[in-house]
Amino acid sequence: MLLVLLKIMTYIVLTIITLILLLFALLFIPIKYEIVFENIENVILSIRYKYLFIKGNYYLIDGKSTKEFKVMSKEFVEKDEELLKDQEEKVKEIKKETEKIKETEHDEANNLEEKINLAEHQEKKGYVTEGFKEKLQFVKNITKLAKKTVFKIFPKRVNILGRVGFENPADTGYIIGCIYAIRPFVRKHKIEIEPVFEEEVYEIKLYSEGKVIIAPILVDLVKFYFNKENNKMIKNIIKGRR
Numbered sequence: 001m002l003l004v005l006l007k008i009m010t011y012i013v014l015t016i017i018t019l020i021l022l023l024f025a026l027l028f029i030p031i032k033y034e035i036v037f038e039n040i041e042n043v044i045l046s047i048r049y050k051y052l053f054i055k056g057n058y059y060l061i062d063g064k065s066t067k068e069f070k071v072m073s074k075e076f077v078e079k080d081e082e083l084l085k086d087q088e089e090k091v092k093e094i095k096k097e098t099e100k101i102k103e104t105e106h107d108e109a110n111n112l113e114e115k116i117n118l119a120e121h122q123e124k125k126g127y128v129t130e131g132f133k134e135k136l137q138f139v140k141n142i143t144k145l146a147k148k149t150v151f152k153i154f155p156k157r158v159n160i161l162g163r164v165g166f167e168n169p170a171d172t173g174y175i176i177g178c179i180y181a182i183r184p185f186v187r188k189h190k191i192e193i194e195p196v197f198e199e200e201v202y203e204i205k206l207y208s209e210g211k212v213i214i215a216p217i218l219v220d221l222v223k224f225y226f227n228k229e230n231n232k233m234i235k236n237i238i239k240g241r242r
Contacts, residue, residue, distance in 0.1 A: 025052060027218070030211035035155070036091050037206040040162075046091050059087040091207075098159030098207045101190035138233040145224050152217055155210035157188045162204035165196030172197055 029052055036046040042062040049056045057068035057079075066080035066087075160179065166172045176195050224230055 027215035028213060030213045032209075032211045033155075034091075034209045035206070036094050036208070037204065038090075038094055040203045040205065044090055044094075046087055057084075057087075059083055061086065061090070094205050095159070095207045098161045098190060098205055101159060101161055101192040134229065134233065137229060141224060141227065141230055145220055148220050149217055152220075153210075153212050154182075155208035157207075157209050158182065159190045159207045160204065161190075161192050161206075163194045163196050163201050164204070165199055165201045167200055169197045 031049060031051040033049040034046070036044070038044040043060070044062075045058070045060040047056075047058045053072045055068070055070040057066075059066050061083065064080075064083060066083040067077045068079045068084065069075070069077045164172060164175055164179075166175065172195050176193055179193055180191060182189070225234070
C-alpha cells in the first residue's frame with residue numbers, strides 16, 4: 001500500500017514539474033522570425049519562424065510559392081525542395097546587399113509624447129479639470145504600454161534598400177518619412193531609400209529579423225490592468241458602454 005502511494009506521489013510530482021517546465025518554455029523561449037522582401041526583378045517574399053519544436057516557412061517568388069510546417073521532425077505540408085533552395089540563396093543575397101548600407105543614427109522623435117507633454121504643461125497651469133487629468137494619465141499609461149509592446153515584438157534588425165517615387169512628389173516625401181519613422185522602434189537599422197520625384201518607381205529590398213518572448217508582454221499587461229487608476233478607468237469605460 002505504501003509503495004503504491006509513493007508511486008502515485010512520484011507521478012504527481014513529476015507531472016507538476018513537467019507542467020511547470022512546459023509553462024516556463026512557452027513563456028520564456030523566444031519565437032524567432034525572419035521576414036525578407038524584394039520587388040525589383042521579381043516579387044520575393046520569405047517568412048520564416050521557429051518556436052520550440054515548431055518550424056514554419058513561406059516563400060513566394062514571381063507567382064510561385066511553397067510552404068513548410070514542421071513539428072519536431074514531422075512534416076505537415078508538402079514543400080517544393082527546389083524553391084526552398086532558391087529561398088536560401090535569395091535570402092542570403094538580400095541580407096548581404098542590405099548589410100552594406102551605412103547604419104543610421106537611433107533617434108526617438110515621438111509626436112504623441114510631445115502632445116502628452118503639452119497636455120501635462122496645461123495641467124500644471126490649471127487649464128484642465130480633475131476628470132481630464134485621470135483620462136490623461138490613462139492615455140499616458142496606454143501609450144507607455146503600447147510602446148513597450150511594440151519594442152518587444154518589433155524586429156531587432158531592419159535593413160531597407162531601395163528607390164521610391166510617386167506621381168505626386170508630396171506623396172513621395174510622405175512615404176519616405178513614414179519609412180524612416182520606424183527607426184525609434186528598431187535597435188539595429190540600416191535604411192537607404194532614394195526618393196525619386198520624376199517618375200513612379202517602387203523598388204525595395206528588405207531584410208528583417210527578430211524574436212518575441214511572451215512572458216515580458218504578459219507581465220506588462222498584468223501590471224497595467226492591476227494598476228489601481230487603470231483598473232478604475234477600465235471599469236468606468238465598461239460601465240459607460242453598458
